[in-house]
Structure formats: structure tokens, C-alpha cells
Amino acid sequence: MTYTEDFFIYGYSNQNDDLVQLIDSYTKENVNYIKTTLGFDGLPADPNNPAGSNLDGIIYRQKGPNLYYKRVFENEINVLWFKAKAGGVASDWEAFQTAHFFASKTNHKTILIPETCDLxxxxxxxxxxxNITLKFDGGTIKNAILTGGQTMIIAAPYHIFDNVTLDGSWKTPDNFAYPEWFGTIANDKTSVDLKVSLEKLNVFWNIKFGHGEYFSKLGEIPVRHFEGTSRKLSNITILLDETNQQIKYGLCLGEYEGLVLSPHTRSEYNTLKEIIVRTDSTVRKTHYSGVVMGNAHMGRIEDITVLQNTPEMQLSKSELEFLLEDVENNYKMANIGVEFRGCSELCIINNLETYSDVGIGFNTTLIDSSQIQGVDFPSIYNFYSACGIFGLASVFFGAPNVFNLTMKGIQSWAQGMYGLYSCKSPAGMYTSLMHCEINNVRVEQLTQLKDSNNRTRSTSIYIDEQDNIENFIINNIRFSGLSNGLYLGGAVRGYFEINNVSIGGDNVALQYFIQTNHSEYSSFAVKMRNVTADMNYPILHNNGTVIDNHYYEKSPVAPDKINYHDVTVLRKTNAIFKKEIDGTRKFVQTDVSPSQQWVKLYHGHIKNLNPSLNYEIWDADEDFTVFNIEAIASSFYAKATMTLFKDGSHTNEPYDSNKIHIGETSNIQSEKINIVYENSTGFWFLINTLTNKEVQYNIEGLIN
Structure with missing residues (x-):
């Protein structure tokens, strides 16, 4: 048979059949040409048109004067037809340009780069x-800058680009690109570093990982939409040694330490899905996070396992002891599985496993007090953590500034020193744990470190002193049986609630089962409902007062257990508001007074009598206060009811004048309880003049 280039030489043959069968001079494949009168644009064939011939010389060709042929093929055009040579011959680009020209002028938009064709x-x-399509079927392109215009790539996950830069807009049939395209081959540590390939693929948002392990020694990989074949089969491994200890993290969704104050750096819909993220180090590595949620908006981590549990990646006992000496300053030596480090918003984690010193860390970067924004609306569903024998915590708040946290589904927190730990609010910076809810938690197998009294030191929930804990609620939690239960360091203001709590395991010596702390001027309330514990476990309320009537109940079927049905703990104070009904405000005041001591009557003052003094002021809707006063001492009981009006006048119901005197401080009587008014301050006081008797005051007040 005749080769194509021989056939189309003038005078080679007089053959002018309507159909000729030839051999392609370049591909050696059989090919048919049919006679035509038209060019590739559908117009009459014209090789001499000043605007450009509509005969490309490969598909549409001239045999002789007014004799034209068209190559018979289905759709794809093979770049080898256009005289491209394998092995990097200089004509490759010219051949490709010719093929691209034909594709751009016709409906044949797919350019085939076949096996052995290395352009x-x-x-x-x-x-x-x-709308040009590049279809790779074993071939490659190298040493090129390619600018797409909604250009399609069809290729299996193999090495198709070498020293190529992609720019412009590109797409794929399934909307995924593959790291193999730029030379990162699964299970091959000597192939191109994963980070390099992914940077080359930055024109694609969605990246697909196949079966096997993909390696990077560079780390700090930005995540767009990374999706594996399955969490069991797709691995990304960060390899650390003495040469790359400066690496801070493996992968990051959004900008690392990015702020909402810089919205141009914020990205949306970053996703990490169906992948194991592993970090291996040949030397001891600290201050590291496997996966980081930066300043992403609506980022998503789903079906992910983070492995950082080799000896070089985990805390030792001595390192944990050193860390615990000053957690606020030393915690960063712990490695974190997934860290929120940046001002993220509306981000979701679902089906996460971590094997790291810290499972999930909320360590919003706070450089100065102007950075008031933190992590907002993080939602975490189905989280399992194993921190290791000497890990720190499954959930950790480093610089607490977290708002609207939700944790639901299965929450299984194992090993480590704490189930949940929150550092103290940094000095000089206002931080907050606001509207957080955690549900369905099991804490177990915590570290068995002991204090000097052989009591356990580990704690299921440990929240150090905060500026603000506003509506932090934990429901359905089982504390680790060999550890302390709940520690609350207190807050300037806020509300913490824990419901449906039990503690498992053996009866061991605890420092506390629950300990709450309340500073002198805080407005911080702790609510406990249905809390079951062993009778021997300490419940401590430092500077706190229990104000609920139903404090506890011993179990009739388990006499060694106690149930706290409904308990509220506030800072210890002499006056507590109880409730408001129909505009009335009720409060209770309790005080203990030795002989000759003055006790100020809560809300017992006259409005604006002495504005220079910083005393409480009556609200506009407050007209009077009713005081029901009981005074109890050894062999002594007295009772009085007095109504104080805003204008300073007062009335009182009948009382025993042998025990009580109502008047002014200028006329105090001995051996009585004096309810008296001081002109210089505008306040009413209780003064005990009983000889050598301590008096307990119980006062119920009603403000109206």
C-alpha cells in the first residue's frame, strides 16, 4: 500500500478514486481518504485564499489541481498525524500548533496524545x-507553558506533565485532577514531592488521591478540595527528619493564622475527605499539627484519620511533666492532630480519628488585643481520639476564643492527661468561650499520674479561669473512672451547665469529682443536673454557694452512690436574686454577724441621697422593697417585716420591740437587733448589739 506523504506528491500516481486506502507515514496505521470539494470550514476548498487556506495539509489535503481529499476518522485527532515526533524533537510544538489550529476551527475538539508520544x-x-480537549492515552507533554480556556484534560492518574506550567481555566470530566499528572506516584518516595505536584495543579480546585501512600518532605500543603478513594486506602504522609524541622504543619485549609480582618486571604469550601494523614519523623518533633483549619469559611474535614503516634511524635512522661508545670506557655510542644489556627467560620468536622498528643486544638492566634475574632460556629460530629499514654488532651483550647461550638454524635476521648482542657485567658486579652455545646462524650483511660497524696492528677474536663464562659453546656458525659471529673477555674461572668453525668471505673482516690471556683466579684453560675457519683468523691465549691433546694439524693438501690438532681452554684455572696415573676424581683440575703458588727441591708438605700458615693441606684421602675428579716442566735429568735419606699419613707409590721429596734443609727439600742438608717450614707443597716452572741440573718426581699 502507499504511504500518505507519497500519495499526495504531485505526479506520484494518477489515482483519483473517490476512496483511497493508504498507510499514515508517521503512525504507520491504515487510513482512508475520500474525495471532497470542501475544506475544513465547510466552504469550497480554496488553497489560495488570501485569508488563509481551508486545507490544513493533514486532514484536508490537495492531490492535484481541483482534486481534494478528506481523511476519514471519527472524532479525536492524533497529534502524531501532524508530524509530531517522539523523543523531544523540536518540531513537536509546531506539530501540536497545527493540530490545535485544526481543532479550534472544526468540531473535532479532542487532541489525542497517544502512548510513546512525548511532546x-x-x-x-x-x-x-x-472547549479544546487534551486526551492523554499514554503520552506526555514537557517543557511548556499551557494556558487553558475552559480546556478539558482527559487522563488516567499517571505522569503526563514534566516541567509544565498550567495557567488559565481547566476542567476534567469528573472535576478532579490527580497528583500523578505532575509526577507524584503513590508508594514511591523517590517521585516528585506531593507539595510540588499540588502547587502545579493549582488551577484545579478538586484533587483526587488513589490507592496508596503519597509522600511529602516539604509539608505545609494548602488544601483546596482533596478527596481520597477511601480512608483505608488513600494516605498522605509527611516525612520529617533533621533537615526539615521548621515545618509547622502537614496540611492547611485556608490561610495559616489568617484573620477575618484580612478577608482577601480567606478561602471558602476547602475540603479534606477520605484520607489518612500521617506524619513520620526520624528525630523528635514538637510544635506540629497534622491538619490545620486556617481562616477557612465553610471548610470541611470528613472521614479523616490523623496519625502522629510514633515515639518521635509523642510526648514522653518527662516531657508531659515539664509541660504541666506551665501549660499556658509549654503546651505548644505537644503535637496536634487537627488544629483550628486562624479565624475560621461555619466549618464542619465529621468522622475524625486522631492519634496525637492533642486530638483537636482550638489555638486561635492572638497576637494583640485588636484580634477580637476567633473560631466561630465550628461543628464536630463523631470524633475519636487516642492521645497516647502521656498525651495532653483530646480537646484543647490554647487561646480560648471560640464561639458557637457544637460537638455531637459519637465523642470518644481516650488517653492523655485530660479529656478536655482549656488554658487560662491570656493576660491583657479578653477571650471567651461562648455558646458551646458538647454532647454524648465518653472519656476513658486517662494518664495515671499521682500527686504526693497518691491521688490521681488527670481530669476529664479541666477549664481554667476565663474572662467569659457564656452558655457552655455539656450533655450526656461519662467521666473517666480513674481520674478527676470536672474542674472549673471560674469566670468573670457566664454560665456553665453539665447534665446527665456519671463516672465509671473503680473507686480510686481523687483530688475532686467536681470542683468549681468563684471569684469575689464574678457573676458566674454553674448548673448541674442528674450527676451521679460515688459518695466518697469530693464535690468542692471554692467560694461558691449552692442555692438550689434539691441538692442531692442517696440512691436506695446503690447506697454508695449519690445523685445531684438539680444544683446551681454561684459565688458566695450575701444576696442572690432568685427569680422574676410579673415584674417582681425576689432575692435572698444571708449573713453572719458577730456582736457590734454592722451589716448593710441589700437594696436598702435612698436614691441619689449621696451621688458622690458609688452605691446602687434604684431603677426607674422600682418603687419599694419589702424585707422579711429573721435573726437567729443562741436562745434567740426575732422577726420583722419592713417596707422601704424610693422616697426614703418606710413602714413596718408589728414586731417584738424587746428584741428588735427600728430607727436611726443615732439611737441604737443595746441587747437588740437594730434595723437602723444612717443619714450620712442613705443606707439601712442591721446592727447586732447582743452581748457575746453571733447572729445568723436570713432575709427574703421583694423589689417592686
Missing amino acids: DFGGASQSFGS
């Missing part, structure tokens, strides 16, 4: 017309 563009740039 070397020699560093040339190639821009693509609209």
Missing part, C-alpha cells in the same frame, strides 16, 4: 481556544 515544547507557550 517536547522546548519551553514554548501554548494558549488554547475555547
Whole structure:
């Protein structure tokens, strides 16, 4: 048979059949040409048109004067037809340009780069017309700058680009690109570093990982949408040694330490899905996070396992002891599985496993007090953590500034010193744990470190002193049986609630089962409902007062257990508001007074009598206060009811004048309880003048 280039030489043959069968001079494949009168644009064939011939010389060709042929093929055009040579011959780019020209002028938009076709563009740039498709079937392109125009790539996950830069807009049939395209091959540590390939693929948002392990020694990989075949089969491994200890993290969704105050750096819909993220180090590594949620908006981590549990990646006993000496300053030596480090918003984690010193860390970067924004609306569903024998915590708040946290589904927190730990609010910076809810938690197998009295030191929930804990609620939690239960360091203001609590395991010596702390001027309330514990476990309320009537109940079927049905603990104070009904405000005041001591009557003052003094002021809707006063001492009981009006007048119901005197401080009587008014301050006081008797005051007040 005749080769194509021989057939189309003038005078080679007089053959002018309507159909001729030839052999392609370049591909050696059989090919048919049929006679035509039209060019590739559908117009009459015209090789001499000043605007350009509509015969490309490969598909549409001239045999002789007014004798034209068209190559018979289905759709794809093979770049080898256009005289491209394998092995990097300089004509490759020219051949590709010719093929691209034909594709851009016809409906044949797919350019095939077949097996053994390694196109070397020699560093040339190639821009693509609209809707061109590059179909790689074993071939490659190298040394090129390719600018897409909604250009489609069809290729299996193999090495198709070498020293190629992609620019412009690109797409794929399934909307995924593959790291193999730029030379990162699964299970091959000597192939191109994963970070390099992913940077080359930055024109694609969605990246697909196949079966096997993908390696990076560079780390700090930005995540767009990374999706594995399955969490069991797809691995990304960060390899650390003495040469790259400066690496801070493996992968990051959004900008690392990014702020909402810089919205141009904020990204949306970053996703990490169906992948194991592993970090291995040949030397001891600290201050590291496997996966980081930066300043992403609506980022998503789903079906992910983070492995950082080799000896080089985990805390030792001595390191944990050193860390615990000053957690606020030393915690960063712990490695974190997933860290929120940046001002993220509306981000979701679902089906996460971590094997790291810290499972999930909320360590919003606070450089100065102007950075008032933190992590907002994080939602975490189905989280399992194993921190290791000497890990720190499954959930950790480093610089607490977290708002609207939700944790639901299965929450299983194992090992480590704490189930949940929150550092103290940093000095000089206002931070907050606001509207947080955690549900369905099991804390177990915590570290068995002991204090000097052989009591356990580990704690299921440990929240150090905060500026603000506003509506932090934990429901359905089982504390680790060999550890302390709940520690609350207190807050300037806020509300913490824990419901449906039990503690498992053996009866061991605890420092506390629950300990709450209340500073002198805080407005911080702790609510406990249905809390079951062993009778021997300490419940401590430092500077706190229990104000609920139903404090506890011993179990009739388990006499060694106690149930706290409904308990509220506030800072210890002499006056507590109880409730408001129909505009009335009720409060209770309790005080203990030795002989000759003055006790100020709560809300017992006259409005604006002495404005220079910083005393309480009556509200506009407050008209009077009713005081029901009981005074109890050894062999002594007295009772009085007095109504104080805003204008300073007062009335009182009948009382025993042998025990009580109502008047002014200028006329105090001995051996009585004096309810008296001081002109210089405008306040009413209780003064005990009983000889050598301590008096307990119980006062119920009603403000109206």
C-alpha cells in the first residue's frame, strides 16, 4: 500500500478514486481518504485564499489541481498525524500548533496524545481556544507553558506533565485532577514531592488521591478540595527528619493564622475527605499539627484519620511533666492532630480519628488585643481520639476564643492527661468561650499520674479561669473512672451547665469529682443536673454557694452512690436574686454577724441621697422593697417585716420591740437587733448589739 506523504506528491500516481486506502507515514496505521470539494470550514476548498487556506495539509489535503481529499476518522485527532515526533524533537510544538489550529476551527475538539508520544515544547507557550480537549492515552507533554480556556484534560492518574506550567481555566470530566499528572506516584518516595505536584495543579480546585501512600518532605500543603478513594486506602504522609524541622504543619485549609480582618486571604469550601494523614519523623518533633483549619469559611474535614503516634511524635512522661508545670506557655510542644489556627467560620468536622498528643486544638492566634475574632460556629460530629499514654488532651483550647461550638454524635476521648482542657485567658486579652455545646462524650483511660497524696492528677474536663464562659453546656458525659471529673477555674461572668453525668471505673482516690471556683466579684453560675457519683468523691465549691433546694439524693438501690438532681452554684455572696415573676424581683440575703458588727441591708438605700458615693441606684421602675428579716442566735429568735419606699419613707409590721429596734443609727439600742438608717450614707443597716452572741440573718426581699 502507499504511504500518505507519497500519495499526495504531485505526479506520484494518477489515482483519483473517490476512496483511497493508504498507510499514515508517521503512525504507520491504515487510513482512508475520500474525495471532497470542501475544506475544513465547510466552504469550497480554496488553497489560495488570501485569508488563509481551508486545507490544513493533514486532514484536508490537495492531490492535484481541483482534486481534494478528506481523511476519514471519527472524532479525536492524533497529534502524531501532524508530524509530531517522539523523543523531544523540536518540531513537536509546531506539530501540536497545527493540530490545535485544526481543532479550534472544526468540531473535532479532542487532541489525542497517544502512548510513546512525548511532546517536547522546548519551553514554548501554548494558549488554547475555547472547549479544546487534551486526551492523554499514554503520552506526555514537557517543557511548556499551557494556558487553558475552559480546556478539558482527559487522563488516567499517571505522569503526563514534566516541567509544565498550567495557567488559565481547566476542567476534567469528573472535576478532579490527580497528583500523578505532575509526577507524584503513590508508594514511591523517590517521585516528585506531593507539595510540588499540588502547587502545579493549582488551577484545579478538586484533587483526587488513589490507592496508596503519597509522600511529602516539604509539608505545609494548602488544601483546596482533596478527596481520597477511601480512608483505608488513600494516605498522605509527611516525612520529617533533621533537615526539615521548621515545618509547622502537614496540611492547611485556608490561610495559616489568617484573620477575618484580612478577608482577601480567606478561602471558602476547602475540603479534606477520605484520607489518612500521617506524619513520620526520624528525630523528635514538637510544635506540629497534622491538619490545620486556617481562616477557612465553610471548610470541611470528613472521614479523616490523623496519625502522629510514633515515639518521635509523642510526648514522653518527662516531657508531659515539664509541660504541666506551665501549660499556658509549654503546651505548644505537644503535637496536634487537627488544629483550628486562624479565624475560621461555619466549618464542619465529621468522622475524625486522631492519634496525637492533642486530638483537636482550638489555638486561635492572638497576637494583640485588636484580634477580637476567633473560631466561630465550628461543628464536630463523631470524633475519636487516642492521645497516647502521656498525651495532653483530646480537646484543647490554647487561646480560648471560640464561639458557637457544637460537638455531637459519637465523642470518644481516650488517653492523655485530660479529656478536655482549656488554658487560662491570656493576660491583657479578653477571650471567651461562648455558646458551646458538647454532647454524648465518653472519656476513658486517662494518664495515671499521682500527686504526693497518691491521688490521681488527670481530669476529664479541666477549664481554667476565663474572662467569659457564656452558655457552655455539656450533655450526656461519662467521666473517666480513674481520674478527676470536672474542674472549673471560674469566670468573670457566664454560665456553665453539665447534665446527665456519671463516672465509671473503680473507686480510686481523687483530688475532686467536681470542683468549681468563684471569684469575689464574678457573676458566674454553674448548673448541674442528674450527676451521679460515688459518695466518697469530693464535690468542692471554692467560694461558691449552692442555692438550689434539691441538692442531692442517696440512691436506695446503690447506697454508695449519690445523685445531684438539680444544683446551681454561684459565688458566695450575701444576696442572690432568685427569680422574676410579673415584674417582681425576689432575692435572698444571708449573713453572719458577730456582736457590734454592722451589716448593710441589700437594696436598702435612698436614691441619689449621696451621688458622690458609688452605691446602687434604684431603677426607674422600682418603687419599694419589702424585707422579711429573721435573726437567729443562741436562745434567740426575732422577726420583722419592713417596707422601704424610693422616697426614703418606710413602714413596718408589728414586731417584738424587746428584741428588735427600728430607727436611726443615732439611737441604737443595746441587747437588740437594730434595723437602723444612717443619714450620712442613705443606707439601712442591721446592727447586732447582743452581748457575746453571733447572729445568723436570713432575709427574703421583694423589689417592686
